[in-house]
Amino acid sequence: xxKLVECVPNFSEGxxxxxxxxxxxxxxxxEGVKLLDYSSDKDHNRSxxxxxxxxDEVEKAAFNLIRRAAELIDMRKHRxxxxxxxxxxxxxxxxxxxxxxxxxxEISQRLGKKVGDELRIPVYLYEDAAxxxxxxxxxxxxxxxxxxxxxxxxxxxxxxxxxxDEINVKSGATVIGARFPLVAYNINLGTDDVxxxxxxxxxxxxxxxxxxxxxxxxxxxxxxxxxxxxMNLVNYxxxxxxxxxxxxxxxxxxxxxxxxxxxxxxxxxxxxxxxCAEYYLQIENFNMSQVLESRISG
Amino acid sequence: xxKLVECVPNFSEGxxxxxxxxxxxxxxxxEGVKLLDYSSDKDHNRSxxxxxxxxDEVEKAAFNLIRRAAELIDMRKHRxxxxxxxxxxxxxxxxxxxxxxxxxxEISQRLGKKVGDELRIPVYLYEDAAxxxxxxxxxxxxxxxxxxxxxxxxxxxxxxxxxxDEINVKSGATVIGARFPLVAYNINLGTDDVxxxxxxxxxxxxxxxxxxxxxxxxxxxxxxxxxxxxMNLVNYxxxxxxxxxxxxxxxxxxxxxxxxxxxxxxxxxxxxxxxCAEYYLQIENFNMSQVLESRISG
Numbered sequence: 001x002x003k004l005v006e007c008v009p010n011f012s013e014g015x016x017x018x019x020x021x022x023x024x025x026x027x028x029x030x031e032g033v034k035l036l037d038y039s040s041d042k043d044h045n046r047s048x049x050x051x052x053x054x055x056d057e058v059e060k061a062a063f064n065l066i067r068r069a070a071e072l073i074d075m076r077k078h079r080x081x082x083x084x085x086x087x088x089x090x091x092x093x094x095x096x097x098x099x100x101x102x103x104x105x106e107i108s109q110r111l112g113k114k115v116g117d118e119l120r121i122p123v124y125l126y127e128d129a130a131x132x133x134x135x136x137x138x139x140x141x142x143x144x145x146x147x148x149x150x151x152x153x154x155x156x157x158x159x160x161x162x163x164x165d166e167i168n169v170k171s172g173a174t175v176i177g178a179r180f181p182l183v184a185y186n187i188n189l190g191t192d193d194v195x196x197x198x199x200x201x202x203x204x205x206x207x208x209x210x211x212x213x214x215x216x217x218x219x220x221x222x223x224x225x226x227x228x229x230x231m232n233l234v235n236y237x238x239x240x241x242x243x244x245x246x247x248x249x250x251x252x253x254x255x256x257x258x259x260x261x262x263x264x265x266x267x268x269x270x271x272x273x274x275x276c277a278e279y280y281l282q283i284e285n286f287n288m289s290q291v292l293e294s295r296i297s298g
Numbered sequence: 299x300x301k302l303v304e305c306v307p308n309f310s311e312g313x314x315x316x317x318x319x320x321x322x323x324x325x326x327x328x329e330g331v332k333l334l335d336y337s338s339d340k341d342h343n344r345s346x347x348x349x350x351x352x353x354d355e356v357e358k359a360a361f362n363l364i365r366r367a368a369e370l371i372d373m374r375k376h377r378x379x380x381x382x383x384x385x386x387x388x389x390x391x392x393x394x395x396x397x398x399x400x401x402x403x404e405i406s407q408r409l410g411k412k413v414g415d416e417l418r419i420p421v422y423l424y425e426d427a428a429x430x431x432x433x434x435x436x437x438x439x440x441x442x443x444x445x446x447x448x449x450x451x452x453x454x455x456x457x458x459x460x461x462x463d464e465i466n467v468k469s470g471a472t473v474i475g476a477r478f479p480l481v482a483y484n485i486n487l488g489t490d491d492v493x494x495x496x497x498x499x500x501x502x503x504x505x506x507x508x509x510x511x512x513x514x515x516x517x518x519x520x521x522x523x524x525x526x527x528x529m530n531l532v533n534y535x536x537x538x539x540x541x542x543x544x545x546x547x548x549x550x551x552x553x554x555x556x557x558x559x560x561x562x563x564x565x566x567x568x569x570x571x572x573x574c575a576e577y578y579l580q581i582e583n584f585n586m587s588q589v590l591e592s593r594i595s596g
Contacts, residue, residue, distance in 0.1 A: 262582065267593070
């Protein structure tokens with residue numbers, strides 16, 4: 001079976017279609033990589049690209065994209081609503097199939113060194129690739145943005161992980177790292193009282209004493225006159241979807257409120273759903289290679 | 299997304315490795331087709347091949363396999379324990395992904411005509427491709443076997459769907475058709491009383507008034523001192539796994555017997571499990587294209 005890594009680079013151009021297409025083309029050009037999606041925001045003046053493929057090719061496509069963005073984007077002229085520090089702002093690698101987080105950390109390190117050495121852009125590693133606790137969080141690294149980095153980079157605690165010890169005036173600095181795939185999952189409740197959704201969200205999320213890898217808020221779904229516990233599951237292997245589901249049901253009971261449905265937003269790894277089938281069907285010793293479709297990509 | 303069809307031909311050679319390999323090679327040689335498995339039984343003197351791929355290529359591989367088997371196998375000399383009527387005995391096409399049963403019926407008809415015209419082998423269509431009710435069931439067509447077909451084929455009701463109106467003396471006759479993928483699913487019960495498993499099996503299976511696409515028997519699992527409801531789910535879309543699961547639980551209640559686990563035997567289509575996740579998580583409006591892995595094979 002072939003390994004699959006996802007990469008979701010954000011770059012600082014969301015208005016000039018020619019530049020955007022030229023940067024995205026770097027992904028299209030690499031064989032063994034599939035462009036899943038890309039979208040641009042004019043106000044943010046920023047684009048997000050999603051692509052998937054075998055690790056080596058994904059790493060190659062990411063480097064080519066960063067190099068192209070460095071050629072075509074000039075941070076001295078960049079204005080936009082979204083915080084940013086570089087032409088290529090942030091590049092997360094996400095393990096999808098038969099790949100560990102550690103392998104994605106290694107990709108981040110290798111790519112970071114290459115970007116630093118060859119493109120002379122300072123690189124910070126973040127999330128699971130972070131070299132210290134202060135660099136785990138993207139917002140923490142990015143604070144001060146491009147304009148603030150001329151000074152920030154001189155502080156010993158903000159010495160880059162790779163590349164020059166000063167900002168690249170044209171390209172800024174870039175954040176690279178590894179994180180687990182995020183599952184956006186919402187549970188609909190049979191009530192119009194958003195306070196019930198909020199109370200449940202507070203109990204099930206990590207910061208409220210709930211599940212380790214759940215972020216949650218209560219949301220009103222006005223057009224259906226119901227409310228929703230809206231969640232980000234940031235590690236579906238350690239905190240599976242079924243665990244979130246059952247915990248929401250458990251808390252909803254105290255209000256006599258039923259779960260009336262749920263929704264998966266956007267893409268979801270096959271294993272995140274099959275883990276739920278395994279749980280509810282009580283399947284013993286299931287192996288993902290029993291899934292017919294997993295055989296064809298080998 | 300690419301369409302996927304599975305094909306599981308059975309041919310009448312299970313002893314001569316050279317012949318077996320030469321026939322299986324016809325599948326290996328076709329690009330866009332993946333050989334998943336093949337196995338031979340010496341007593342039956344018969345081999346089963348499983349392969350998967352895009353419809354056109356699967357059809358091509360199936361024809362090449364039938365042609366090769368017709369060259370290398372002589373039914374006049376074939377002896378084996380398993381009932382059989384041809385060098386290639388039976389060729390089912392199974393819709394796996396983004397393919398309808400109707401498309402598999404069309405493949406069967408096209409292939410049947412080609413085998414009949416070009417190889418001069420009489421062909422019968424069966425299961426969902428059957429031209430009349432009497433030909434749906436393989437055993438019914440095959441009754442009398444190779445030896446009996448010299449006479450059987452002359453009866454008007456057994457005129458072949460394609461090819462000559464007399465048996466091919468060297469190659470016999472071949473059955474081709476379309477059927478839904480079968481899911482082999484067993485549910486373990488917390489008792490050592492096989493009569494409980496039998497009673498549940500009788501209530502949940504089609505012939506006992508149960509679910510339309512469930513075949514079931516009770517089985518003892520001696521090494522664990524438990525029993526099992528052993529099922530074949532012959533249409534997981536119309537009778538999903540979760541329906542079988544919940545119906546077994548419902549019947550088990552009257553004996554106060556718990557479901558202690560389950561097992562999926564062999565390969566299973568991704569959708570059969572994801573349908574269960576959808577049911578138990580109450581997911582609304584899920585689309586299979588949201589599964590990340592489904593994007594890579596497009």
